[in-house]
Amino acid sequence: MHPARLLLVAAAIGLTHSASAQTDEAILVRGAIIHTAAGAPIPNGAVLVRGGKIAALGTNVTAPAGARIIEAAGKVVIPGMIDNHSHIGARPTDLNDTPMLIGPQHRFIDALDWNDPDFADAVSGGVTTIVTGPGSGENVSGMAAVIKTFGTDYSKRMLLEKGGMKFAMGVKGRTRYPATTMGVAANLRQYLIKTQEYVAAQKKWEDDGKKGNPPARDLGYEAMSDVLAKRTYVRSHVHSATDVMTLVRLKDEFGFDLTLHHSTEAYKVAPELAKRGISAVVLPLGPRIGLGEDAMAGPYILWKAGVKVAMHTDAPVINQKWLRLCAALAMRYGIPEEEALKMVTRNAAEIARVGDRAGSIEVGKDADLVILDGAWYEPKSRVDVVIGDGQVIYERAKEAK
């Protein structure tokens, strides 16, 4: 884009947002190599943020009067990262309502402590947006939330309250039904059918002119009806290829949108996922002990097959600030650098359904940026500065030595 046009865009964005932004201070980061997750890297690039949004991007961006300038020669800029799967912000005892095997009516925001110190930890690692949700102690454990990791205005931090319905395959009872893989599948199928019947009963009452009392509401079926209507989607914890295929069958039967999580053996059925547009969120470290190099190359195999892949931390299982290393491990097994970066930025945002706001450095998107002192994928590199919604929210220089 021509510099003059960039400036015009900058001006337009600035005008649009100046009324609502907390501060109007513009920040220009310049001199760095910018990995946008939306195209080729821009060496010696500059990015201007204003009013909480990315206002201009390129190699010749001029700072407006009064803008703060961050000289970043030799540095690396990437989008604020998105951890697509974590359990941050709640006490460990609040993650799983295990007595209830199917509890879609649970919402993670009802357990969320917005001031949890883990959020600051995430920010220090360049993670600005996360999906945080209930655990895997139930076959359906409730609705995850998509939130920003910084800020004091909780309503602004909340991106999606209905951030995906958490399923967990392979979670079996020992002293009650279902205790087998078959049982889990049958139980889920039964619940989905009951949801269909619940929706049909509601519709019939409406079609009949809403005569008499409406059918009794059930918050579980109501929440699951959001899944069937694709107002939200299924995020399923799954390890074995058998369980992956069970989910694929359920998707084919009930027509919901599906993403796989942890996805340990998803690579074994990658073509089945690719042709249905099922994405996979992969945990590179945690539950993989002894699985060998084939499984470690899983994200590469999935990517090669055309599956949209994101990498996640499962925080607090892996500290959220090391999300970038989860992508680095994917890169190690053959995924090109820019594609690996997308797995903790753009892909992660799109899978979380917030791709219009987060996940890439493009004009108009939320101004969430990370400045590192070296390659984003190297263990020894440090995050120097994090910008969130257009403001500096972390500065390494101000940290205790």
Place this chain on the structure above:
Amino acid sequence: MPRIIAVLLFALGIGSLEAQDRPIAIRGGTVIPMSGPQIPNGTLVLRGGKIVAVGANVSVPAGAEVIDARGKFVMPGVVDAVSHIGIDANDLNEPTDPMTPQNRAWESYNPFGTFGSGKPNPLRNIEGLTGGVTTMYIAPADAQLLGGQGAIVKTAGATLDAVLVKEPAAIDIALGTPPKAVARAANRDPATRMAEVAMLRQILVKGQEYERNKQSNPSLARDLGMEALGKLLRKEIPARIQANNATDIRSALRLREEFAIDVIIDGGAGAWEFKDELAAKKIPVVLGQVSHQYVSNEEIPDKQDYPTPDERLAGRLTNAGVPTALATFSRSFGSLAPAGTGKWLLIDAGIAAGYGMTEDQVLKAVTLVPAQILGVADRVGSLEVGKDADVVILDGPPLSVKTWVQRVYVNGELVYTK
């Protein structure tokens, strides 16, 4: 036909029973000996399972197999100062008894059929070898207060006995939440930190009495647990005490004084508070992975029981003069593990290079320092003449995520090739 015989011999493990006799010369790489500065374009000669020469001007012996390492990095095998890899999840701890000093981790060690290939011979701990790990300390896990005796093993060898380096290597103890939580759930002791220390104190007193009685009465009935504790009380082996927060570290240091035993602090997330004492008395600390600082068998521990993770800790302790190693504390096969295995030890340790440690210090923290802490630095941990020929060849700088371990030699035998 000779090839078939060779394959057969290899399959039977016979080839590896004999000490390596044809010399191997690894030539042209950047040699990182750990005991001294890096040697660009260095040569390393291995013979009879030992390192026989290392330097810039080393001549290649006649008949040697020459390995071209130009553009590569050559370093000693990584030493993982604690791992549970090779012990089945169900074999890590006794569920009913909080203290079993008679138990030997070595006798739970069962890598057969679980290390990648599924073939029984020869033994290859692929999970460690892919990360260049050649030596590790294996121990019972932390669901017991005193799990038993740990052992030091190599990650490759012809037979189980051949991989053994030292056994028993330590008495393995865990303080804090993990043993307490298990006991509390079973409605037995130790349900509190007080009970943990009191029970340890009592069993060590019993150990002292057993030693005394044994001396005055040689026909006293043998007690294998007490015999193991005797080794600890006579300082033949140290206690490895898992202690993460300040309370638990203080208890470990108190037991050390009270019973005049050698102590190694495992976990040590709160060790900075004790840096002066640790440095003055050279009490070693084995930290967990930098990216995952608390050490625990709990999948998601309660934060209140652990100090806030601090990536600077390894560098700060090292620079304060505390012998500090970085280890995996890797869980067993098949378990849901919060942190990585030996495969990731170098990459994870690389994080510390961004937090106040030089790359040389980081590499030492996973080679020479743990070898010294384990008491086997005469054999492993650096590339020095006379030490075991445990060598790793990498295709790039050891702490880069892009780097792959290309070859691993254990006792002079090529045991892993990428």
